[in-house]
Every structure is written in C-alpha cells, then in structure tokens.
Amino acid sequence: MIVYALAARRVKPTLWSRHLILPLLFLILCFPSVAAAQWNPLNPVVSVQKEPDGARFTLQKGDLRLQVCSDSIIRVRYSPGKSVPVHPDLVVIKSSWPATKWEMQSSGESVVLNTAQIKAVISRKDSSVTFQDGAGKTLFQQTEVTMTPVVVNREQTYHAELFSKLWGSHESFYGLGQHQAGVWNYRGEAVDISQDNTNIGIPFFLSSNGYGIFWNNASRSRFNNRFLSALYLSSEVADEMDYYFLYGPEFDRIIAGYRELTGPAPLYGKWAYGFWQCKNKYNTQEELLGVAHKYREFRIPADNIVQDWFWWYTMGEPVFDKSRYPDPPGMVDDLHKNNFHLMISVWPYFRPGSKTYDDMDQRGFFIDRTKVQSFHPPRMALYDAFNPDARKYYWNLMDQALFKIGVDAWWLDTTEPETEDRETNILVTNKTYLGNGARYANAFPLMTTQGVYQGQRGESDKKRVFILSRSAFAGTQRNAAAAWSGDINSDWIFFKKQVPAGLNYSISGLPYWTTDIGGFVSGNPDDPEYRELFIRWFQFGTFNPILRVHGTRSTNQNELWSYGPEAQKILTSYDTLRYRLLPYIYSLAWMTTSQGYTPMRGLIMDFRTDEHSATIGDQFMFGPALLVSPVTDPIVSSRQVYLPKAKWYDFWTGSSVDGPLMMDAAAPIDKLPLFVRAGSIVPMGPEKEWSTEKPEDPIELRIYRGAEGNFTLYEDENDGYNYEKGVYATIPFHWDDAKQTLTIGERKGAFPGMLTERRFHIVFVGKGHGAGVTAESKPDKVVSYSGKQLVVTP
Secondary structure: HHHHHHHHHHOOOOOHHHHEEEEHHHHHHOOOHHHHOOOOOOEEEEEEEOOOOOOOOOOEOOEEEEOOOOOOOEEEEEOOOOOOOOOOOOOOOOOOOOOOOOEEEOOOOEEEEEEEEEEEEEEEOOEEEEEEEOOOOOOEEEEEEEEEEEEOOEEEEEEEEEEEEOOOOOOOOEEEEEOOOOOOOOOOOOEEEEEOOOEEEEEEEEEEEOEEEOOOOOOOOOEEEOOOOOOEEEEEEEOEEEEEEEEEHHHHHHHHHHHHHEEEEOOHHHHHHOOOEOOOOOOOHHHHHHHHHHHHHOOOOOOOEEEOOOOOOOOOEEEEEEOOOHHHHHHHHHHHHHOEEEEEEEEEOOOOHHHHHHHHHHHHOEEOOOOOOOOOOOEEEEEEEHHHHHHHHHHHHHHHHOOOHHHEEEEEOOOOOOOOOOOOHHHOOOOOOOOOOHHHOOOOOHHHHHHHHHHHHHHOOOOOEEEEOOOOOOOOHHEEEOOOEEEOOOOHHHHHHHHHHHHHHHHHHOOEEEEEEEOOOOOOOOHOOOOHHHHHHHHHOOOOOEEEEEOEEEOOOOHHHHHHHHHHHHHHHHHHHHOOOHHHHHHHHHHHHHHHOOOOEHHHHOOOOOOOHHHHOOEEOOOOOOEEEEOOOOOOOOOEEEEEEOOOEEOOOOOOEEEEEEEEEEEOOOOOOOOOOOEEEEOOOOOOOOOOOOOOOEEEEEEOOOOOOEEEEEEOOOOOOOOHHHOEEEEEEEEEEHHHHHHHEEOEOOOOOOOOOOOEEEOOEEEEOOOOOOOOOOOOEEEEEOOEEEEEOO
8 A cells, every 4th residue: 555655645755665676676576576467368469570661460369560660650450350341430540650779589478679769579478568768777568458349339349458557657748638636736636538528538648757658549438556566457349459569768859759650730820829718608799799899999808709609590501590691701801901810610410391401301410310309409419420421512612601701710619529417339339431430539530620620721721720629539630629628617616627628638649729808608797706717718828729718697798898997907917928928939839830739738848857846736737838827726915836846937027036945825816826937938929909910020039048948930821721831931949048048030031021130139037027918128138130140148
C-alpha cells in the first residue's frame, strides 16, 4: 500500500519507505510471475521474420508485427489469426514513411529493434514488448494482449485488451480527450473513451516518462489504471490490436508525432482568435444586428457573433424563418460591413415534414430515428456521416443556403451524436454505410466535420474553414474543428472542472478548445454572485485558444454590458488585452499549424521533470511566455500559485520573483494571477475593435530579462489559404541575456498588404514599467524596421 501512496503523491521515497519498497521490488524482480497475469497461458514467439520496415513475429497464438515508422514512432499490431479483415482506417492518414535507420538484434531470450532514439525488446518467452529509451530505461511495456471472441451488434469480432504492468513506476498520465470529473492526472483512474455531451473520448495519452500511446481504435474503448500497478487498454470491437508508441521525451514532440499520423491543424482566419459573442439564442434578425451594432457603438472589441439553433422552420432544412429573419443575405452583408463574422448552428438531425427529409430518407442517408415524442418529435433522423454521398449532400445544403450568402463559420452541434435518454451511443446498435456502427462509435464527429471541411475547401480558397463542434475524435484537428466543453452548468463546481478538462483535451493532440463562458445552464446577469462567476470565467477564457461567451440567461441577455458597469469595465479590459496579444496569439497559431505546437499547455508540457508541475491541473502556460492561474473559487482575493524553476514577472506590476516557489498571489476581482517567464519576448499590438481594424503597428515588444529567449512573429493576409503556398512573412527575435542585446532578425517571406516599414516599441520590463494591459507610455527604445536585421540594447 505504501508503494501506491508514493506513486500517487509523486514524491521521492523517504529512508523508512525504502526499507519497505526495496524488499517488494526484490520479490518482483526475482519472481516476475508474481507481477504477471496468472490466468492466461504464455504466448511465446515461434519464429521471427525481418521486414524492410520492421519485424513480423509468428506466435503460438496469432501474429505480432512491429513497424518502425521513424526513429521515435513504432506501430504495434497483434491479430489472433494470419489474416485480418480489411476495414477503412478513418483516423491515421499517413500510410508511408521515409526509410529510417534501424537494426534488429536477436538472442535466445529476445529480439531487439533499435533506432537512434528507442528500443523495442520482444521477449521470446511470452511475446511481451518493452519500450526503452536510448539509455535502456524502461518506458512502457506491452505485457500481455488478449483477444476475446464476441458478437457486437450482430457482427462476429473480438474484444481487445492490452495489459501493461507498472510496478515501480511513478509516472503520470494525461490526455484521453475532455472529461468532467475534474481530474488532471489519470494515474489511478479509469476513463471511458466514448462520446457524450460534455465528454470527448480521444484514445491518446501521454506519460510523464516521455512517451505517448495512440490506441488506433474507433469503437468504445477504456483506459483503466484503477490499480496503480496495472494499466489496461481495451476496445469493444477489434479485428486486431493496433497502437502507435511515440517517444519524445518532450510532450511537444510526441504531439507533433500524433499530428504527423492524423493530420496537422490548419490555420484559422485571424478573426477567429478574437472575441465571440453568443447566447442561447438570438431570436430575430433585428436582435442579432442590434447587438452587433451596439458592440461597435460601445467600441468593445469583437469579431464574431453567433446564431444558435431554431433560426429555421424545420430542423435539418436550412431555410430561415422569414417572419423573424426577413432578409438573411442583407443581415450577413450588414454584419460584414460592421466587420463582424457570422457563425451559424447546424445540426446532424432532420425532423420529418420537409422535402429535404423525404429526399434523404429515399436516398438511404439516415442511420436511425427517434421513436416517441420528447424534446424532439418522433422520427427525427440522424444522417449517416460515414456515407460520402450523404456528407456531400449535407454540405450542399449548407453551401446553397448559407455559405453562398456569406456565412463565415459553422457551429456543428450534438456531434457525439446526442442520445438524450439512453447511455448507449446510437451507432452501437445500428448499421452505417461502412457497416457495424459499433466499430466506429467514436468517429461520428470526425466524419461530419470532414464533410464540411472538404466541402468548403472544394468551394473556395478565399475563406478559411472554421468549425466549432460539441464533440471530437482523433484526427478532428485536420478538419479545422475546435471543440467546446458542452452543456455545462453555470456554477463554480463546473467552472473549476473546465480547467483540467481543457488541458487534457489540448494534450490529446487537438489544439483548439473553448468553453461556454458563464456556463450553459443557467445564470442571472443581475445576480451579483453570478456576475463574479462570469468575470472569473471570462478571465480564464481570455487565455483559451478561442474566447467565447455563451449560455442560457434568465434575463435573455449575455453581452458584456449585461452584467453591470463595474463588470463591463473588467470584461472589456480583458477583451482589450486579448486583442493587444493578437500578434502573439496569431504567431502561436502558426506554430500550431507548422510545428505541431499546442497553445494551451498544462505545466507538465514545459516542466516535465518538475514533479510538482505534474500534479497541477489548475494552472497552465498560454504559449511559451504566460503562466495563467484561473480563480475558480468565489469571494477570494488571492490564490495559491506554483511557479516552476525560472525567473517570473508579475504581468500586472512588472516585479519579479524566482521559482520554484509556492506563493499566495493577489487576485482581486479585476486581476487573474498572470506571470511571464524570464526570457520571453511578447509582441503586443495596438488597441483595436476588431482583429483587422488596423495594421499591427506599432508593436510593443516586451522583453522579460533573466534568461535567453526567442520568438518568431508570423503575419499573412489574415484569411484564405495562400499561406499554404508560402505567402506569409516571419520576423525572428532573439534576446541574449548574457550580452543584454535584442536582435530583430531579417524578415523572411512576403504577402500582399505587408507592412514594409514598421515601428517596434522596445520595453525592457521592470517594476512599474511595461506592466498591465495599457501600452507603456515611455518605451526604452523606438526603432524603425524595414526588414533588415537590427540589434538593440537597453
């Protein structure tokens, strides 16, 4: 029991605990069968065949194959028979790999596959696979695989289970999508990898030991580490076990490897990184336009306004209710003239009573229908997103009715898909175009977003796709899909849970996440207690990849002025900060697209070897510079903050402190504790009312001295896909702390509308200097830049 407690606490064993641990470890090492399963017979290797990219092992029961994809990625597959039925792989899109240098060594006890980074040791005795780093440290072990014959949804298949023994390991686990238990580190936890409103299942986890496992299965699956010394990965439907081992050891490299497998995240239009106004729901064209006009009148920054559901006559048929929306093209034109973008809600369900429903029914495009009257009427049907013709049909509806009148972005709601009164996913008990729905139960959000993404890309390259989906699956990032955390409650308990939910989602390889600021159900903007919650939630949302308010409100008002003048002042201040940070945020977005980066980062991503960081799920880095500590408790004026080993600057005051340090940070209602790591170079633009109102000139370049630092400013045309053709520009910055010099490097690239001449206001941050939202009135240096290298000193 002591061993488990130490693992859970992640602290170094004390002298007294070693006296108990070492004998137990001695027993495990001397008698390995004590730690191994006793119920299944061993499955020894019978023969080994080397292949150009790996090795195939014939076992006493079944076949095992290891494919060397790169020096840090190895694919492992086990099948109970010689042949495996062919089914489409919906997630992994990389099918061929460049030749990688590797070696195979064989002995009487094992076969070893070596790359420059990792080793895979296959035991001849039991066919277990042990992954090690270059120094021989064990990272992960596939101890045993079990394939149990089952019938699922009338298909003869297998239940797959991998067992990994974890005796002596103190590692932590992260990822697995978005879940609402408030858990950050999944060591000692069990997680259902399945889709539900507010829960998103992604079969990918990362370990603090510096590796990741992508479990390549789209059926309902499970991660089970309830017994700390045993990890089980299992799936409901499988013809073979199939996973990828990805080595880092840094998390960014592991996630970049995952995106190499499943696709990169495209860049959004710059507007998408600004502020989004939304509520449940705008009911008329007049109301929607009135809100947009008022934002411009009050000069509160905003880029996007959202039309939620029931703008239609009949769900599924995209025809505006003309009694409430008399001129949809005129409405969109008005928004565009006021520099607003429009996102609109689209569902995957079709209610009977329309020509569209009848036509899709005749074409066989439906998976199943509701049976009795509830919130939805009987015979409401779910469309088959696994059918390529149905996906094209679905997009064509959106294209003809919405995209062609200028709608800018898509809110794909209930993409789990929603089941309401039953736990079991609709797909599990139905057939799809591809066959047994249970085989693909988690993949509906991947396929429906794919249809929309490919549809819009085929229609135009002038407007970047943006999809907001209530659910997601591995690979969804390649469809320009962000996710939000679903229909959560408007209270402090649910708010607190969103922080680890969003961090684990981001670590799962999908970089764009947001939440209903203020919660979905429901809040009263006139209630002082709810106003406090909304302010704290908005402060957190300012540093989310997407900044968006939404929810049901008792007053039917959810705009920033709805919460009273004091709240409005605070909310507008954070909104203004978001827009000042757009040069930084847009550059992070480019890193995300080009390097596989993750903008919202649990501390474990940047401080992996710091054991304390491994336990903290209520703080995070926003990019490489900003450490964000949301205030998730009511009526407090401070919160405990952990600063990892580095020098840190208080964003609000400019004062500095050295970590590692646990401290009480001031958190009055208008301040979220925000620290900046030494060595950071943070570009901040001018204040603006929308993202492209004016050029990013001058840029205030805040330099946080105390460590070496680099940052690359990225700019392009702000929309369209010319960036994929190299039409963009970058400017590198380097801070040499030893020499106290800032180098602004030579600009690379160009694009139409690029500033050929610009100014940088250089601010060397210190106490009371270069602090807070407002630009420093007395910059240390002002330099003109025309694309050639400059060197600046304090």
